[in-house]
Amino acid sequence: MQTIVKTTLAAALVASLSVAMIAPVRAQQPTISSNGQVQTLVVPGNIEWIERAALAARREGILRHIEKSIGQEIKRGDLVAYLDSTMAELARTKAEMFAKDTSAIEMAEAEREVAATNAARAYRLRDINSKEEYELRQAQFKVADAKLKEEKSKYEQAAQELKMAEEAVAEHQILAPFDGEVLQQIKYPGEAVQSMEPVVHVARTDRVRFQGYVPLEMAYQLRKGMVVDVQPVIEGEQIPITQKRFRGRIVYISPELAFAKTRAEVEIKADIINNIDKELRVGHKANMTVYLTDDPNLIPAPPEDMLPVIPDPTPTPPVIGRRMDLGANAAQ
Template sequence: MRIIFVLALILCLSPAAAPGEEFESVSKPSADITLSFVRPGRIADVACKEGDTVKKGKLLAKQEDKAEQIQLEMLAVQAADETKIKLAEAELAQKRKDLARLENAGQTNAATSWEIEHSRLEVRTAELNLEKARVDHEQDRRRHQESGAQLSLLHLLSPINGQVEEVKIEEGESVQGLDPVIRVVQTDPLQIDVPVPVSLANQLRRNQPARVTFPAMPGQKKADQVEGRVENISTVAEAASNTLRVRINAANSLKRPVGERVSITFLNVGEGKKPASPSPGR
C-alpha cells in the first residue's frame, strides 16, 4: 500500500501538460556519420571539401590503389576464361565416343574386356577433370569478387544524402586504419528529441503532427514554423522527471542549421486514441 501511495503521489506532483503547451528542445541532424578507412595507407585523392552537398554513393576520398587495380584486372581475366572447361568437355566427349566404339567392337570380340574397362576408366577420369575445371573456374570467379571487395575498402563513399561537415585529410597524407577522416551529416529532415510528461505522451501516437517553431532570424518579423511528425515514443520513462522521450522528424526545406533551440507544440492531441473502457460498477 505504501508503494502504491508513493507512486500516486509522484504522479500527482508531476507537472501536468495541457494540449497546446510548448516544449523546448534542440534540433539535431537525422544522420551524423564519421567515416574511416579500414586499413592504413596513403591518400591518393580527396574528392570533396567541407560544405559540399553529396549524394549517397558519391566518392569522397580514396587511398592509393594501383596494385589492387592491377590485381583485380588479372583476376577478371581469369574469372572470364572458360578455356579449361571447354577443353575438359571436348576430352570427355571424345572419351565417350571411344568407349562406345569399343563396346560395339566387344560385341563381335574385336575388343577385349580389358580395353573396354580401361576406356571406361578414361571416361570417368575425364568426367572428374571436367568437374575440377568447373570448380577451379568458380574459385577464380570468387577470388575476383574478393579482390573487388578489398579494392572497395580503399574508397570512401557517402552512405547518405547530406553535407560534408568536416574533412580531416589531405592528398598525399598517410592515415592509420579507423582514424576519423570525413564527417557527413544529414540535416533534412531534422531530428528533435523532446522530453514529454508521461500524461501527455500517453495521448500521442506515431506520425502525429507537431508544430516546430524556430527562433526568429535577424530581420525576420515572424519566426519560421514547419510541421513535423512523431517518429517514436520511448517506452522507458525518465523516473526523475516522469517524462518520455518523443522523437520528431521535421522537413528542413528552410535549410535551418542544426543545434538551434526550438519550440514544439503537439497538434491533434488525443485524436486516434481509443478511450479507456469504464470500470464495471460495484
C-alpha cells in the same frame, strides 16, 4: 554596511536570474488553439541530427584524393574520397585474366568428347575386343569427365576470386551513405589512414529532429505519428526564421523515464521533413507544438513555403499468390 548588504543582495538577484534563464523551460499544459477545435501541447527542446556519420575506408593505406570537401553536397552512393589502390587494382586485373580464361575448360571438354567416343566404340565392340580394352576405355572416360568437372570448379573459383579482388578495390573507396553535406575533413591527401579511421564527417541537413521532454502525465496524450509544428527560438532576437513553422511527426516516445528535480519526464522526438533551405540548424532551441488529434481535418494547414506531411500509406493485407493461383486453375 548597508551599501555592502545592498550590493550583495543585488549580486544574488542577478545570479538567480541568470540561473533561471539558463534552466530549461518545461512543457506547458495543453491549451486550446485559436481555432477552438484542437488541443495543443507546447514542448521546449533542441534540434539535433537525424543522420550523421564519420566515414572511413575499410582498408588501410594512403589517402589519395578528396572528391567532396567541406560544405559540398553529397548524394547517396557518391564517391567522397579514396585511398591509393594500385596493388589492389593489379590484383583485380590478374584475377580478371584467370576468370575470363576458358581454355582449360575447352581442352577438358575436347578430351572428354574423345574419351566418350572411344568408350562408345569399345561398348559396341565388346564382344570382339577383350574385356580389359572395354574397361580401359570406360576408365578413360571417367577420368576425362572428372577433369572437366575439376576445370569448371577452378573456373568458378576464379570468378569468386575476381569478386574478392573487386571488393578489395572497393574497400579503398569512401562512399556517401545518404544525401547530405560534408561537415568536416579530418584527413588530407598523402596522409596515412588506418582501417576504419574517420576521414570526413557528413550529415543530412535537409531533415533534422526535435528532441525534448514532457511530464509523465502528459506523455500519455502523445502517440507516434502525431503532427507537430516546430518554431526555432533565438533569445533576444527577432529574425524571420523565428516566425516560421517547420512541420513534422512524432517518431519516438521513450519507454524510459528521465527524472527531473521534482517530477518524472519522458523524452520525445519528432522528425522535421521540410528543412529544405537548411534554415533550421542543429543546436537551435525550439518550441514544438503538438496537435493532440488524429483527425487531419482539425490540423492547421502548413505554410505555403513548407512541405505538407504525406500521410502514411494504409497497409494492405498480404496476398498469398500461390494459393490464389491454385484456386484460379481449379476454377478453369
